[in-house]
Amino acid sequence: MQPEGEERGPSKELPAVPITEDQIKEKYLERAIRELNQLTHELQDCEDCPRGNLMPVLGSGHPQADVMLLKHAPSVAEIEEGVAFYGRAGTAVMKSLKRLGIDPLVVYGTLCVKCPLSDPALASPNCIARLVREVAIVEPRCIVVMGEPALECLNDVQIPLAVPVEARPGQVQALTPTIDVIFTPDIDASLDAEGPKREFWRAFRAVGGWYEDLPPY
Secondary structure: OOOOOOOOOOOOOOOOOOOOHHHHHHHHHHHHHHHHHHHHHHHHHOOOOOOOOOOOOEOEEOOOOOEEEEEOOOOHHHHHHOEOOOOHHHHHHHHHHHHHOOOHHHEEEEEOOOOOOOOHHHOOHHHHOHHHHHHHHHOOOEEEEEOHHHHHHHHHOOOOOOOOOOOOEOOEEEOOOOOEEEEEOOHHHHOOOHHHHHHHHHHHOHHHHHHHOOOOO
16 A cells, blocks of 8 residues: 555666667677577577587677678588688688778678588578578678578578579679678688689679778768
C-alpha cells in the first residue's frame, strides 16, 4: 500500500540510454562483438562438414568494418592458425592496404568455406549460408570478393535485397542498396608469379578510389 498523497517512484531503475553519437557507436560495436562471438561458438560446435578434429577458420578484423575481404577457402597457413587472411595472403593484403592509405583497422576478412576440408565442395550449404549472418553483423559498405569461386558463393547465399554481381575486376558494383562489391582475382593464386600479382593489384587498387569517395559520416 502507498500512503495517500505520496508520489509513486519508479518500480525499478531504468537502464541508461545512450545519448551521444560515441555512446551509440559503442553500443553497436558491443552488439557486433557479442554476435560474432556467438557465431564463432556455433561454427566451432557445428558438425555438418567432415572436418574431423580440425577447427574452422574464423574471420578476423574490425567487427563493424567498412571493407569486408572475402576468399573462398582457407590456405594451409590459415588452417594452422584458425584465422582468415593469416600468412602470405594476409601480408600481401596488408601491404596493398598500406599502399592505398587504408587503415587495416577498418577491414574485416573472412571465408566462404570456413572448415578445413580436402575439397571445399564438401562444405555443407548450411555452413556456407552463415556468411549471410556474418555480413549482417559486420554491415560492411564494400565487399572485396577474391576469385570466381568466392563470387559464385556470394551470389548463391541470397543476401537480402542483393542482385547478382559479375566477375569484372576492379569495377565497383552494387550488391545491395547499402553494400558495394569489388571483384579481384584470387589472392592465393596471385602470390608467386609477376603476371598474377599485377592483375590482382590492378583490380585491388580500385578499393582505394572507393574508400576515398566514402563520405566521412
